Amino acid sequence: MPKLGATMERGTIIRWLKEEGEPVNFGEVLIEIMTDKINIEVEAETSGVLLKKLAKEDEEVEVHSVIAYIGQPDEAIVPASEAEQKITAVRATPASRRLARDHRLDLQEISGTGPKGRIQRIDVEEFLAQRSREPKITPLAGKMVQAENLTRSEIQGTGVQGKIVSEDVKRHLQSGVPANAVKMDGIRKAVAKRMSESAFNAPHVTLVSEADMVKAIELREQLLPLVEKETGYRLSYTEIIMKATAQALRRHPSINVSLEGDSIIYHSQVHIGLAVAIPNGLVVPVVRDCEAKGLAELTKECKTLTKMAQERKLGVEQMSEGTFTISNLGMYAVDSFTPIINPPESAILGVGRIQEKPVGVKGTIQLRPMVTVSLSFDHRVIDGAPAAAFLTELKEILENPLVMLA
Amino acid sequence: MDRFDIAVIGGGPGGYVAALQAAKSGRRVALIEADELGGTCLNRGCVPSKTWLSHAEMLEQIGRAKEWGIKVGEVSFSFEQMVKRKDQIVKGLRSGIASLLKADQVSFYQGYATVDPDGAINVNGPSGMQQIKAEKVILATGSSPIIPPIPGLDKVFVHTSDTIFQIEDVPKSIAIIGGGVIGVEFACIFAMLNVKVTVIELAERIIPTEDEDASAVLLQALKKKGIRVLTGHQVMSLAQDPEQKLLTVRTPHGEMEEIAVDQVLVSVGRKANLGGLERLGVEMNGAFIRVNERMETNLPNIYAVGDVIGGKMLAHVAIAEGLVAAKNASGAEETVNYRAVPRCIYTFPQVASVGYTEKEAEQLGYRVKKMSFPLRSNAIAITLNQVEGFIKVMVDEKYGEILGAVMVGPHVTEMISEASAFISLEGTVEELAKMIHPHPTLSEGLFEAAAALTGEGIHLLAPGRR
Numbered sequence: 108m109p110k111l112g113a114t115m116e117r118g119t120i121i122r123w124l125k126e127e128g129e130p131v132n133f134g135e136v137l138i139e140i141m142t143d144k145i146n147i148e149v150e151a152e153t154s155g156v157l158l159k160k161l162a163k164e165d166e167e168v169e170v171h172s173v174i175a176y177i178g179q180p181d182e183a184i185v186p187a188s189e190a191e192q193k194i195t196a197v198r199a200t201p202a203s204r205r206l207a208r209d210h211r212l213d214l215q216e217i218s219g220t221g222p223k224g225r226i227q228r229i230d231v232e233e234f235l236a237q238r239s240r241e242p243k244i245t246p247l248a249g250k251m252v253q254a255e256n257l258t259r260s261e262i263q264g265t266g267v268q269g270k271i272v273s274e275d276v277k278r279h280l281q282s283g284v285p286a287n288a289v290k291m292d293g294i295r296k297a298v299a300k301r302m303s304e305s306a307f308n309a310p311h312v313t314l315v316s317e318a319d320m321v322k323a324i325e326l327r328e329q330l331l332p333l334v335e336k337e338t339g340y341r342l343s344y345t346e347i348i349m350k351a352t353a354q355a356l357r358r359h360p361s362i363n364v365s366l367e368g369d370s371i372i373y374h375s376q377v378h379i380g381l382a383v384a385i386p387n388g389l390v391v392p393v394v395r396d397c398e399a400k401g402l403a404e405l406t407k408e409c410k411t412l413t414k415m416a417q418e419r420k421l422g423v424e425q426m427s428e429g430t431f432t433i434s435n436l437g438m439y440a441v442d443s444f445t446p447i448i449n450p451p452e453s454a455i456l457g458v459g460r461i462q463e464k465p466v467g468v469k470g471t472i473q474l475r476p477m478v479t480v481s482l483s484f485d486h487r488v489i490d491g492a493p494a495a496a497f498l499t500e501l502k503e504i505l506e507n508p509l510v511m512l513a
Numbered sequence: 514m515d516r517f518d519i520a521v522i523g524g525g526p527g528g529y530v531a532a533l534q535a536a537k538s539g540r541r542v543a544l545i546e547a548d549e550l551g552g553t554c555l556n557r558g559c560v561p562s563k564t565w566l567s568h569a570e571m572l573e574q575i576g577r578a579k580e581w582g583i584k585v586g587e588v589s590f591s592f593e594q595m596v597k598r599k600d601q602i603v604k605g606l607r608s609g610i611a612s613l614l615k616a617d618q619v620s621f622y623q624g625y626a627t628v629d630p631d632g633a634i635n636v637n638g639p640s641g642m643q644q645i646k647a648e649k650v651i652l653a654t655g656s657s658p659i660i661p662p663i664p665g666l667d668k669v670f671v672h673t674s675d676t677i678f679q680i681e682d683v684p685k686s687i688a689i690i691g692g693g694v695i696g697v698e699f700a701c702i703f704a705m706l707n708v709k710v711t712v713i714e715l716a717e718r719i720i721p722t723e724d725e726d727a728s729a730v731l732l733q734a735l736k737k738k739g740i741r742v743l744t745g746h747q748v749m750s751l752a753q754d755p756e757q758k759l760l761t762v763r764t765p766h767g768e769m770e771e772i773a774v775d776q777v778l779v780s781v782g783r784k785a786n787l788g789g790l791e792r793l794g795v796e797m798n799g800a801f802i803r804v805n806e807r808m809e810t811n812l813p814n815i816y817a818v819g820d821v822i823g824g825k826m827l828a829h830v831a832i833a834e835g836l837v838a839a840k841n842a843s844g845a846e847e848t849v850n851y852r853a854v855p856r857c858i859y860t861f862p863q864v865a866s867v868g869y870t871e872k873e874a875e876q877l878g879y880r881v882k883k884m885s886f887p888l889r890s891n892a893i894a895i896t897l898n899q900v901e902g903f904i905k906v907m908v909d910e911k912y913g914e915i916l917g918a919v920m921v922g923p924h925v926t927e928m929i930s931e932a933s934a935f936i937s938l939e940g941t942v943e944e945l946a947k948m949i950h951p952h953p954t955l956s957e958g959l960f961e962a963a964a965a966l967t968g969e970g971i972h973l974l975a976p977g978r979r
Contacts, residue, residue: 245939250912273914273939 108140108162109149110170111423115142119167120174121293124148125157131177138174139293145390145426146297148419156180163256199226206231244271251276294388305450309366309485313445313457316498318505320461320476323347326508330402338407345381345435346405348458348480351504353377353397354511356431359497363430365451366488380429380449381409383416390416391449393429437461443479454484454494456501478505515620517543519842520634520647522626522789525552527819527831528653529610534839535651536617543645545636547625550610552655553674553820554828555603561678562698564599566859569705573861577898592683592706599678627789628652630812649814649842652790652802653835656783656820661690665751669758671777674699684708684775688760690748691781692719694858697731699778701860704738711741711772713762718744720858724871724919726885726905727864731921734862734901746770751777785821798823806848808838816842825854853937857926862902865929868917868936871907880910886962886973888922892953899923904958906932906942908966913941918959928956942966 108118121139125131137151158176162168176184197214199207203226207214210231217234219226242264244252248271252259255276262279264271291299327342334342356363356377365372377398380391392412394405415421432449435458446457459479466475480501484494504510517540521532524546532544549556568590575588614621622645624638632647658673660666672680674695683706689696692714703710712719712735718728719735719742735742745765752759757773764770785801796803796811801823808816816838819831830851837847858864874881885905888894894902902922908915918932935945945963950956965973 246941246944247912247914247939250941254912 108168108170108172108174111140111142111145111147112427115170117167117169118142120162120164121146121296122164123160127157127160129157131155131157141293141297141300145423146294147421147423147426151177153177158182159184197226198223200228202228203231210235242269242271245273248273248276255280294385294390298388301450302447305448309448309450309453310487311445311448311483312486312491312494313481313483314491314494314498315443315479315481316502317464317477317479318502319466320344320478320505323505323508324461324476334403334406337403340406340410342402342406343409344437344461344478345433345458346402346409347508348435348456348505349379349381349394349397349405349409349433350400350402350511351501351508352431352433352456353379354504355497355501357398358500359493361493362454362484362489362497364453364488365430366453366485367451371488374430376430378428378430380432380452381412382432382434382446382449383413385417385419390421390426391429391432392416392421392425393427395428431455433458437478443481445481446483448483448485453488454482454497457481457483480505515543515643515645517541517620517645517647519543519649519651519839520545520632520645521651521653521839522628522634523552523653523655523786523819523821524550524610524621525653525655525819525831526554526828527655527835528552528651529614529835530832531651531653531818531835531839532619533613533617534836535843536619538840538843538845540843541620542617543620543622543634543647544614545622545624545626545634547623547638549607550614550621551603551607553657555606555610557675557678559828560603560606561599562674562695562702563859564602565595565702566698568595568598569702570861572705581898590706593681596681625789627792628815629792630794630815632814649816651808651835651838651842652795652810652815652817652821653819653831654786654788654790654821656785656826658779659782659784660779661781663690663748663751666779669751669753669777671751671758671779673779677778680776686774687711687776687778688713688758688772688774689778689780690760691779692716692742692744693722693780693782694720695780696778697735697858697860699780700735700740700742701738704735704740709741709774710739711743711774713743713746713748713760713772715747716744720864722870723856723858723864724866724905726903727866727919727921730862730902731858731860731864734860738861783820783826785823787821807841807846808834808849809841814842825851825856827854827856830854850937853933855926855929855933857929859926862899862922863925864919864921865925866917866919867929867933868915869907870917874907874909874916879914879916881907881916882910882966883907884962884965884970884973886958886965888955888958890972891955891958893955894922896953897923904928904955904962906945906959906962906966908942908963913943913967915940915942915945915963920958922955922958924955928959931956931959 118140121141123138124136131137131151133154134150136148138149140147140149155177158178160175162174168174198219199214206228214226217226217230219230221227242259244259251273259271262271262275265275266272327347331342360373363374363377376396378393378395379397380393382389382391394408412425429452431452432455434446434455436444437458437460441459443459444457446455448455461476461478463474464477465472482494482498519535519540520543521528522545524544529544529550532542536542554560575585578585622636624636627635628650632650634645636643658675686709687703688711689700690713692712696712697719700710700712719732720728732742747763749761749763757775758777760772762770762772802810802817802821804810804817804822808818810817818834818838820826833849837849840847853867855865855867871881883905885903888902889900894900905919907917915935920929942963946967946969950960961970961973964970
């Protein structure tokens with residue numbers, strides 16, 4: 108399990124892209140994994156044949172532990188764990204050893220609760236009790252459970268004394284999977300997990316404001332040819348809003364924070380993530396040091412990252428360490444929405460479309476190009492007033508974009 | 514008027530077992546039977562035919578003994594005594610049922626029942642008309658032989674399984690119309706009693722609902738006994754001349770052949786007995802009563818079991834259905850599991866099978882793998898000099914599920930229960946291939962076939978019968 112970031116401790120196998128016995132080439136995508144932050148495809152570090160997978164899909168594995176063996180077709184596998192076992196003998200009391208021997212148990216399977224993890228008699232007894240509580244299963248149903256990657260405990264047995272029979276497995280496989288159901292793939296699962304984690308863990312509050320974009324539109328029109336000439340990319344409102352947000356974050360450091368454990372981390376730099384829709388999911392590439400970058404550079408970076416995201420070519424470093432996220436739905440007929448925070452960040456900006464609206468200006472009603480910006484923030488970390496101040500500042504910058512030069 | 518919780522119409526295996534089960538569940542139960550207790554199975558089916566088959570088998574064994582150097586002298590038999598023995602056996606078993614019913618306090622009514630939807634039942638018996646009423650009714654009226662619409666059949670006396678057991682003399686020759694289970698068993702009985710037997714079957718093979726390989730082995734065995742088997746032949750008409758009965762038969766090539774015989778036995782199938790149920794207006798499934806898996810008809814509180822609901826018309830199926838109906842009528846929620854129903858034919862060699870046939874399994878979408886162990890490679894079969902036959906196992910390639918088994922040979926009607934147990938307990942081919950079987954026995958064949966299927970076969974070197 109590769110360590111993909113300084114804080115990564117374990118990773119979840121989302122999907123194996125190779126089967127045992129299949130040849131694997133150096134650089135070929137072998138596996139999709141999910142860390143606490145991102146999910147990513149991992150490439151093979153060597154060529155050969157995938158001899159054995161040690162971790163199943165959806166299994167969480169510590170970093171640096173062995174998840175698979177790649178070797179020559181006939182090569183025998185010497186499991187690392189076996190080699191280790193020889194060195195680190197199991198600590199167990201004589202009574203527990205005797206009980207385990209009587210029941211033909213492998214002490215390796217039993218976890219000890221004694222001092223230094225020593226296995227005690229009670230641990231063996233608990234293991235035996237646990238085993239006897241497992242539902243009985245017929246050989247045929249057992250094979251089906253194994254082949255379909257199920258566990259016994261999720262199936263309701265209807266045989267004698269609750270024994271699981273093949274009909275039960277068939278019913279379980281059919282239940283809840285109507286004909287039009289599609290099983291969630293890796294990225295969908297990752298998005299689903301992180302969205303619900305964020306929505307259920309962070310108390311969201313969303314503030315909404317409108318900004319008059321007359322000057323921002325003028326600015327874009329003036330800069331468009333210049334930026335295009337310099338970078339080959341067309342400047343869009345996304346970059347203008349990103350620049351404005353970076354500036355506002357600079358002035359409101361209490362928004363540019365993360366909650367990690369019991370600590371609020373105040374970030375000295377502004378790394379803004381940009382939500383990008385990809386087929387069957389959502390990724391958030393990060394533009395680093397936004398406040399230090401000009402619009403031309405931001406344009407180039409945003410366009411490049413978006414393209415990489417859509418081609419699923421983003422690397423770990425391009426998706427990590429964001430401090431704030433912008434989700435822009437301005438290209439759709441969306442006026443405003445309440446975005447969900449991208450943890451461990453504490454706030455996210457939702458941007459709607461620019462639309463001409465009647466606005467009161469000095470006693471008259473005028474049609475002005477207005478944009479709705481909504482700020483969702485984690486109320487555990489950020490209070491209402493500073494969030495409101497930040498949004499006000501952002502509105503003012505968007506309405507007077509020249510202050511970005513100040 | 515006597516009132517009951519449950520009334521069972523019909524005292525055959527399905528009915529009397531249902532009555533006993535309901536009584537054991539604490540219900541007040543009435544059982545109504547127009548004829549004799551034990552139904553077709555005991556009086557006109559399984560039991561008398563197996564009695565005569567055991568006589569026939571004894572005669573065959575004696576014939577074999579001569580070849581083994583056992584001097585037996587001239588063999589003769591008394592058909593009269595054979596009939597008497599059969600009657601004694603049937604009578605003994607019948608009184609056994611009667612005493613069981615008495616012990617469980619089932620009220621027995623002799624007579625012909627007419628049933629109303631509300632559970633009112635008129636019993637027309639030797640002691641006049643009686644009326645009873647029951648909360649719930651289990652219909653177990655059984656079936657009777659079909660007489661096909663063959664020209665002349667109405668003018669010629671022919672036997673069915675209902676009358677054949679009452680013959681007093683052995684005919685010199687007999688034609689058996691229908692080469693199904695009943696037909697081939699009677700062919701074996703009469704062949705061993707030195708009767709000239711002709712079996713006429715419309716389908717391309719005898720026992721057409723069973724495994725093809727089994728049909729082929731049995732056909733050879735019947736021919737060896739001197740039985741003439743005409744498959745693909747149709748009986749066009751019957752006539753009676755002063756001495757004999759004449760059958761006109763059309764061969765597969767369309768030619769007409771005349772066959773003259775002393776007696777004719779018709780065994781082409783059975784139909785549901787629906788007399789007395791007319792007023793119920795119960796929903797039908799073709800020519801049989803429709804029931805759900807809990808044996809409930811479309812009418813509230815009316816259940817039906819056994820031959821009258823069609824399906825596999827076997828005594829042991831009727832018993833299983835009777836038990837389920839009785840339990841459900843007593844408040845339980847049970848269903849019949851038809852996955853492991855053994856099917857037995859008591860010819861020599863016997864034919865027994867369980868589970869899906871190959872064709873059924875393929876239709877259900879299984880990837881069928883099969884292996885057949887020939888009895889000529891089996892030590893015990895060789896010592897018995899009964900090497901006609903095989904033991905075949907069919908499994909699903911995906912999980913190794915045992916889909917079905919077919920056995921042809923001596924004692925296979927007893928041996929089939931091992932395969933039934935594996936199917937019913939969901940053991941797979943791997944467990945069967947690892948289970949120790951006694952040596953030398955016929956049952957090793959099942960093990961050898963399974964082992965060959967898992968690639969661990971030792972004795973089954975030649976490719977099995979495919």
